[in-house]
Amino acid sequence: MQTSLILLGIFYLIIPAIILYASKKSSIIKKLGSIVVAYAIGIVMGLSGLLPEGSAQIQDIMTSASVPLAIPLLLFPTKVKEWFSLAGPTFKALLVGLVSVVVMVFIGFFLFRPQEGEGFWKVGALLIGVYTGGTPNLASLKAMLEVSNETYLVVHSYDMIFSTLYFLFLITIGQRFFKLFLPAFQHRKDSVQQDQDDEEIFDKIFNRNSFWPLVKVFGLAILILAVSAGLGSLLPEAYFMITVILSLSTLALLASLIPGLNKIEKSFDLGMYFILVFSVAVASMVNLRELVAASLDLIYYPAFVIFGSLALQSIISRFTKTDVDTLMITSTALICSPPFVPVVSSSINNRNLLVPGITVGLIGYAVGNYLGFIVGELLKYF
Numbered sequence: 001m002q003t004s005l006i007l008l009g010i011f012y013l014i015i016p017a018i019i020l021y022a023s024k025k026s027s028i029i030k031k032l033g034s035i036v037v038a039y040a041i042g043i044v045m046g047l048s049g050l051l052p053e054g055s056a057q058i059q060d061i062m063t064s065a066s067v068p069l070a071i072p073l074l075l076f077p078t079k080v081k082e083w084f085s086l087a088g089p090t091f092k093a094l095l096v097g098l099v100s101v102v103v104m105v106f107i108g109f110f111l112f113r114p115q116e117g118e119g120f121w122k123v124g125a126l127l128i129g130v131y132t133g134g135t136p137n138l139a140s141l142k143a144m145l146e147v148s149n150e151t152y153l154v155v156h157s158y159d160m161i162f163s164t165l166y167f168l169f170l171i172t173i174g175q176r177f178f179k180l181f182l183p184a185f186q187h188r189k190d191s192v193q194q195d196q197d198d199e200e201i202f203d204k205i206f207n208r209n210s211f212w213p214l215v216k217v218f219g220l221a222i223l224i225l226a227v228s229a230g231l232g233s234l235l236p237e238a239y240f241m242i243t244v245i246l247s248l249s250t251l252a253l254l255a256s257l258i259p260g261l262n263k264i265e266k267s268f269d270l271g272m273y274f275i276l277v278f279s280v281a282v283a284s285m286v287n288l289r290e291l292v293a294a295s296l297d298l299i300y301y302p303a304f305v306i307f308g309s310l311a312l313q314s315i316i317s318r319f320t321k322t323d324v325d326t327l328m329i330t331s332t333a334l335i336c337s338p339p340f341v342p343v344v345s346s347s348i349n350n351r352n353l354l355v356p357g358i359t360v361g362l363i364g365y366a367v368g369n370y371l372g373f374i375v376g377e378l379l380k381y382f
Helices: 003-025 027-032 034-048 055-075 088-112 120-132 135-145 149-178 208-233 237-255 266-283 288-292 296-320 324-335 338-347 351-379
Strands: none
Touching: 003 027, 003 034, 003 055, 003 266, 027 034, 034 149, 034 266, 055 135, 055 208, 055 237, 055 266, 055 351, 088 120, 088 296, 088 324, 088 351, 120 135, 120 149, 120 296, 120 324, 120 351, 135 149, 135 237, 135 266, 135 351, 149 266, 149 296, 149 324, 149 338, 208 237, 208 266, 237 351, 296 324, 324 338, 324 351, 338 351
16 A cells, blocks of 8 residues: 555544544634634645545545544433433423434435435435434444435535524524523522533543553443344345444443443543544545535535424424523434533523433434434335
8 A cells, every 4th residue: 555545544543633622622623613723624625736645545434434433432421310310391392302303314315306316315324323323323324324425515515604693693683582582590599500511521632540441441332333244244235335334333332231331421522523533534635616506405414404394393392382592402402412501501591401401312312313214215115
């Protein structure tokens, strides 16, 4: 293999670590989000013309290997038992949020489906994954459903644009707007503020004490990947990646029930590292002409699902008497993923919903692959 290609592979592995470290030191990068920064670096690489000949080979290796490694690492810290301890209003808001996303994906599918859109159902599956979980689910479903790089990049690019607009709405005028027709959050007198520093929740990978725990969970992730690949090899080739991703998710959730394993929260950070590797690598494949010339259907669909699901969730919340803060936190956890929950929690001055909101987001990570696959299969028949 050419030296330049080896250096490119090393670059893809080093840059995500630098981004994670920089997000710990820089408030600007922290606010932008590590995935946005990784994506931006990848796009600049792709447009610079500096990638060596044959770089597609390294890009394929990075994108194919990083997601299967990330899935179990992200799911190991899941505390499944705590799902059942969510307060009634939060759990109710979670269900309403999930239903709202699914309904809008179905409606949007029929509204924006192109006449020659045989694979448009895959876009619906991607949107289910990213708006119930996050980028890890988006990447997983890309691999599972064999979505083209071009379609993935267009969907992900416009998803980030509209998600940013959605997020800015929530942290600026969102609370005042929803208070016009939803009840305010009732602070209990005996409620206790969380002692955990919300800015450090996903920021533990550089702790010296993390090394051996991370080695253990990484070894277990490789073992689960090997078992999943073995299961996938037993089925026809067309079902290989589907089987691998769903097996990874299921085995990782089962492993999270092992006493002590789900306490190694640093595995989430390591999983996010591999998602950043994927993000830099796949973004470096970007073709600006394809983004500009993208079908308007691919542009409108993410916007419709984001703002449509928020509107539908708020309407249903009016009848279920869900309060403003719970609506905003659960919607953020699903549409934007857990790392954004602390920001919204701070902007609305309600730290009581911090942990429930993060729990909702982690549930979204866990169910996103299954739900995306099921919805995709249903859309395929329309």
